[in-house]
Amino acid sequence: xxxxxxxxxxxxxxxxxxxxxxxxxxxxxxxxxxxxxxxxxxxxxxxxxxxxxxxxxxxxxxxxxxxxxxxxxxxxxxxxxxxxxxxxxxxxxxxxxxxxxxxxxxxxxxxxxxxxxxxxxxxxxxxxxxxxxxxxxxxxxxxxxxxxxxxxxxxxxxxxxxxxxxxxxxxxxxxxxxxxxxxxxxxxxxxxxxxxxxxxxxxxxxxxxxxxxxxxxxxxxxxxxxxxxxxxxxxxxxxxxxxxxxxxxxxxxxxxxxxxxxxxxxxxxxxxxxxxxxxxxxxxxxxxxx
Numbered sequence: 001x002x003x004x005x006x007x008x009x010x011x012x013x014x015x016x017x018x019x020x021x022x023x024x025x026x027x028x029x030x031x032x033x034x035x036x037x038x039x040x041x042x043x044x045x046x047x048x049x050x051x052x053x054x055x056x057x058x059x060x061x062x063x064x065x066x067x068x069x070x071x072x073x074x075x076x077x078x079x080x081x082x083x084x085x086x087x088x089x090x091x092x093x094x095x096x097x098x099x100x101x102x103x104x105x106x107x108x109x110x111x112x113x114x115x116x117x118x119x120x121x122x123x124x125x126x127x128x129x130x131x132x133x134x135x136x137x138x139x140x141x142x143x144x145x146x147x148x149x150x151x152x153x154x155x156x157x158x159x160x161x162x163x164x165x166x167x168x169x170x171x172x173x174x175x176x177x178x179x180x181x182x183x184x185x186x187x188x189x190x191x192x193x194x195x196x197x198x199x200x201x202x203x204x205x206x207x208x209x210x211x212x213x214x215x216x217x218x219x220x221x222x223x224x225x226x227x228x229x230x231x232x233x234x235x236x237x238x239x240x241x242x243x244x245x246x247x248x249x250x251x252x253x254x255x256x257x258x259x260x261x262x263x264x265x266x267x268x269x270x271x272x273x274x275x276x277x278x279x280x281x282x283x284x285x286x287x288x289x290x
Contacts, residue, residue: 007045010034012252013259016239018030024225029183038271042251049254051092055157056261057095057131059268064129066269069173071126072260074133074253077143077227078182080210080222081192083243083250084135087182090250091257092133101126104135117159118166125175131257132175138163139227146226148218160230167236177236178254178260181224182243184272186217 008015015034028145035042060070074092076084092100103124118138120230126132146156165176184192193210196202232238239256243249255290 007037007041008034008255009036012239012255014131016241016252016256017241018103018228018238020239022228022232024183024221024228024240027183027242028094028266029185029188029242032069032245032248033242035037035248039176039245042247045264046078046251046254049251049258050091053091053197053254053258054095056258058100059266060131060261060264061096061099061129063266064127066272068125069128070176070264071128072131072176072178073126073170074257075137075139075179076133077137077139077180077224078137079184079217080207080213081189081196082182082184083246084182086246087180087250088135088251091254092131094254095131096257100133101130102133102135105137105140118162121166125170128174138166139231143220143223144229146223147216150171158288160226163231167231167233171235176260176264178256179232179236179238180256181228181238181240182249183240184243186214188244197239239278249282250274 010033011035037045060068060072063070074087076087078084088102092102101124105120105124106116109122121134121138123136124132141151142156142159145151145159146153171177193206196206228238228240240250241249241252
């Protein structure tokens with residue numbers, strides 16, 4: 001660890017962070033903010049940072065085994081085909097799977113609808129020592145719920161503050177939250193949907209309703225702008241990631257996660273036994289041929 005991030009002219013925590021005045025209409029989903037280099041340089045850097053990520057995740061897991069309570073939550077949002085699943089596979093796939101809890105949120109079940117909208121989210125939070133990943137999340141309740149008027153405006157309007165309060169509480173309880181919105185253009189989405197139809201091995205990923213949702217694109221962009229305006233906080237800021245180049249998006253999320261874990265100042269737990277004594281005992285067993 002301790003890499004110099006020389007290929008990042010501006011670190012992703014700054015280059016991709018949503019600050020006051022962020023304008024989604026002016027956002028370029030084909031850009032590569034802060035990174036100067038191509039796919040080959042990105043692959044080398046991602047491999048290096050992936051090793052860091054794996055070691056940091058193991059330290060987090062080890063900390064929990066000795067009484068630690070901290071965890072990390074990656075929140076992924078984006079329109080269909082933006083690459084959320086690819087982030088889970090290619091980024092979190094670089095760490096030990098026993099330390100990862102991945103969860104996707106679709107339409108709520110009957111039981112979930114009987115509870116507050118954050119009830120099912122609360123139950124899916126990562127356990128101590130784990131990295132959790134939400135492929136879609138509580139933000140669906142101010143995105144799709146808003147676009148399709150699933151609840152009255154007075155209801156979804158109040159959810160922004162509820163989400164901020166909930167994320168602040170979760171953070172106080174020891175879960176660091178990294179929020180990433182993957183953004184592609186409407187044309188890029190159409191191209192990716194077309195490729196899914198051209199490949200039999202991708203048909204399972206295609207949902208005819210995805211085409212129906214495209215008719216609501218402007219409303220979704222308006223809803224995303226409101227999410228960024230209302231819920232990018234000091235405790236849990238949003239990072240909006242251009243996702244046309246999948247390799248760039250994956251590299252950026254890798255860096256954001258590794259940086260968040262480095263910020264925890266993790267270390268290996270000290271042994272709770274006499275290391276020298278156990279080494280001596282092992283040597284005696286070796287000498288005795290046991």
